[in-house]
Amino acid sequence: MSQPAPARPLLEVDGVSVRFGALVAVNRVSLAIAPGEILAIIGPNGAGKTTLLNAISGFYHPYEGRIAFDSTDRTMLSPPDVAALGIARTFQNVALFKGMTVLDNIMTGRLLKMRGSFLLEALYWGPARRQELEHRAFVERIIDFLEIQAIRKTPAGRLPYGLQKRVELARALAAEPKLLLLDEPMAGMNVEEKEDMCRFVLDTNQEFGTTIALIEHDMGVVMDISDRVVVLDYGCKIADGAPEHIRKDQAVLDAYLGVAHD
Amino acid sequence: MTDLLYLVAVAPFTDMAGSPAFLVEVLLGGVFAGLMYSLVALGFVLIFKASGVFNFAQGVMVLFAALTLVGLLERGVPVVVALALTTAVMVALAFAIERLVLRPLVNQEHIILFMATIGLNFFLEGFGEMVWGANVKRLDIGIPDRSFIVRGVQINQLELTAALTAAVLVTVLALFFQKTRIGRALRAVADDHEAALSIGIPLKTIWVVVWSVAGVVAIVAGVMWGAKSGVQFSLSLIALKALPVLILGGFESVPGAIVGGLIIGVGEKVGEVYWGPLVGGAIENWFAYVLALAFLLARPQGLFGEKIIERV
Numbered sequence: 180m181s182q183p184a185p186a187r188p189l190l191e192v193d194g195v196s197v198r199f200g201a202l203v204a205v206n207r208v209s210l211a212i213a214p215g216e217i218l219a220i221i222g223p224n225g226a227g228k229t230t231l232l233n234a235i236s237g238f239y240h241p242y243e244g245r246i247a248f249d250s251t252d253r254t255m256l257s258p259p260d261v262a263a264l265g266i267a268r269t270f271q272n273v274a275l276f277k278g279m280t281v282l283d284n285i286m287t288g289r290l291l292k293m294r295g296s297f298l299l300e301a302l303y304w305g306p307a308r309r310q311e312l313e314h315r316a317f318v319e320r321i322i323d324f325l326e327i328q329a330i331r332k333t334p335a336g337r338l339p340y341g342l343q344k345r346v347e348l349a350r351a352l353a354a355e356p357k358l359l360l361l362d363e364p365m366a367g368m369n370v371e372e373k374e375d376m377c378r379f380v381l382d383t384n385q386e387f388g389t390t391i392a393l394i395e396h397d398m399g400v401v402m403d404i405s406d407r408v409v410v411l412d413y414g415c416k417i418a419d420g421a422p423e424h425i426r427k428d429q430a431v432l433d434a435y436l437g438v439a440h441d
Numbered sequence: 442m443t444d445l446l447y448l449v450a451v452a453p454f455t456d457m458a459g460s461p462a463f464l465v466e467v468l469l470g471g472v473f474a475g476l477m478y479s480l481v482a483l484g485f486v487l488i489f490k491a492s493g494v495f496n497f498a499q500g501v502m503v504l505f506a507a508l509t510l511v512g513l514l515e516r517g518v519p520v521v522v523a524l525a526l527t528t529a530v531m532v533a534l535a536f537a538i539e540r541l542v543l544r545p546l547v548n549q550e551h552i553i554l555f556m557a558t559i560g561l562n563f564f565l566e567g568f569g570e571m572v573w574g575a576n577v578k579r580l581d582i583g584i585p586d587r588s589f590i591v592r593g594v595q596i597n598q599l600e601l602t603a604a605l606t607a608a609v610l611v612t613v614l615a616l617f618f619q620k621t622r623i624g625r626a627l628r629a630v631a632d633d634h635e636a637a638l639s640i641g642i643p644l645k646t647i648w649v650v651v652w653s654v655a656g657v658v659a660i661v662a663g664v665m666w667g668a669k670s671g672v673q674f675s676l677s678l679i680a681l682k683a684l685p686v687l688i689l690g691g692f693e694s695v696p697g698a699i700v701g702g703l704i705i706g707v708g709e710k711v712g713e714v715y716w717g718p719l720v721g722g723a724i725e726n727w728f729a730y731v732l733a734l735a736f737l738l739a740r741p742q743g744l745f746g747e748k749i750i751e752r753v
Contacts, residue, residue: 236639238635238638238639257638257643258638258639258641259638259641259642259643259644262638262639262640262641263641267639267640268639270635270636270639274633274635274636274639275632275633275636276628276629276632276633276636276637277632277633278628278631278632279628279629279632283625283628286625287625287626287629287637287640287642288640290622290625290626290629290640290641290642291640291641293622350640351640354640354641
């Protein structure tokens with residue numbers, strides 16, 4: 180019985196620690212994300228999940244360890260540089276441009292794909308307009324894909340929470356990322372909204388081939404959609420494996436349910 | 442009682458109707474002053490939108506730009522070259538401010554950044570004085586301060602040029618920010634820094650751009666005011682007149698800055714000419730602030746500002 184050789188990971192996190200003063204929020208965590216997989220990062224509150232995501236997307240810089248994307252070291256990049264590499268993300272507390280329409284919000288996701296000098300753009304109408312139209316066409320595809328046609332012209336700040344999360348996903352997808360980081364994409368949603376979101380995450384993975392890492396608390400969701408699960412507790416990685424193994428892992432059960440001290 | 446009512450509510454309007462050409466002159470004077478206020482307010486709005494910083498030094502930037510231009514002209518540099526050099530100086534200033542002031546203070550409270558711009562205000566004032574001297578200077582850019590008469594209305598050529606320049610500048614800026622990629626990036630940064638970073642907008646570049654644009658706006662404002670009333674330190678005080686404009690128009694609205702400036706400019710001129718004699722004059726000096734107070738009571742978000750609704 181031969182296993183296929185594991186593909187070269189898309190993202191490699193190697194012994195990364197993030198510290199805030201004396202507090203070690205992430206402690207020597209190593210993990211790899213293979214191209215095309217959906218990885219769930221779980222753990223109790225304060226386990227360091229969001230901190231790890233912030234380190235990957237450049238908002239925090241690791242105190243030690245390295246992060247490589249596409250086999251290239253990129254430990255110390257800033258968020259815009261990380262975005263330019265093809266890593267898009269959403270935030271735990273939706274970070275949309277509230278004053279802009281949904282369409283404009285999603286268009287901002289295409290900014291990195293747009294070329295040409297600003298001055299030319301302001302003066303030189305032909306090519307600039309053609310470029311704008313091409314990007315509009317792509318954005319319309321995403322709008323169809325995520326079924327948000329009806330709210331295209333609505334200012335993002337006026338939308339209900341569940342839809343805001345969906346628009347944020349649309350903006351991330353507009354960048355055509357290789358790796359998509361989702362920080363609690365289903366937090367605060369009702370069952371129906373969660374089901375929709377799960378479907379979109381799976382469809383994104385299948386249709387666009389996007390590799391996805393997501394933080395999620397809903398175990399049902401995690402077990403359903405992820406290929407692999409990484410568990411953090413107090414900043415350390417305590418488990419890494421297929422969902423069905425994680426479900427039975429003693430260390431994970433202890434972390435979530437507590438351990439009897441007797 | 443009826444006499445007073447007549448003087449306040451009737452006489453000014455009969456005056457206006459009696460001499461429409463004069464009314465038009467007063468209105469034009471108001472529009473000119475208003476556009477100048479708008480230009481300064483525009484500098485504030487651009488920086489405030491992009492970085493949430495209330496730039497206390499905007500008025501001094503106007504003065505600094507005018508001083509630089511006059512200094513170059515005095516040394517015999519041709520007008521066009523001097524304008525180009527002044528623009529280069531203001532852009533260099535934008536780079537320096539981003540590198541030396543904003544970058545070290547990133548993620549600090551807004552009040553800290555505000556304090557930093559107060560420091561910048563004093564630095565620029567002193568630096569300008571050191572380099573170019575503190576005398577009142579005449580600024581002559583080759584537009585004669587003459588008037589011509591159209592259908593009985595006296596029009597000042599300098600004011601007309603200034604008003605047209607300001608109108609063109611404002612239109613170009615509005616197009617720039619509404620229609621271009623960088624405009625969208627700027628609006629994104631204004632809305633949410635973190636999200637803007639995550640989609641690949643480099644904050645530093647945006648800051649340099651807005652401070653440069655604010656610098657260019659300062660040049661235009663400095664040239665216009667300077668040509669009208671000489672380049673002197675009181676030039677930096679027009680920033681104070683821009684404050685009521687911002688309250689009227691809303692701190693984050695480019696059209697608001699323009700309309701607010703026009704309302705105040707026209708309002709204070711009309712008030713001064715037609716109602717001034719009733720209260721012994723000087724309406725021009727306080728009109729803007731009283732109007733701003735009224736707005737703060739009735740519509741604190743300004744004409745175009747977004748009403749902030751706190752969810753509890």
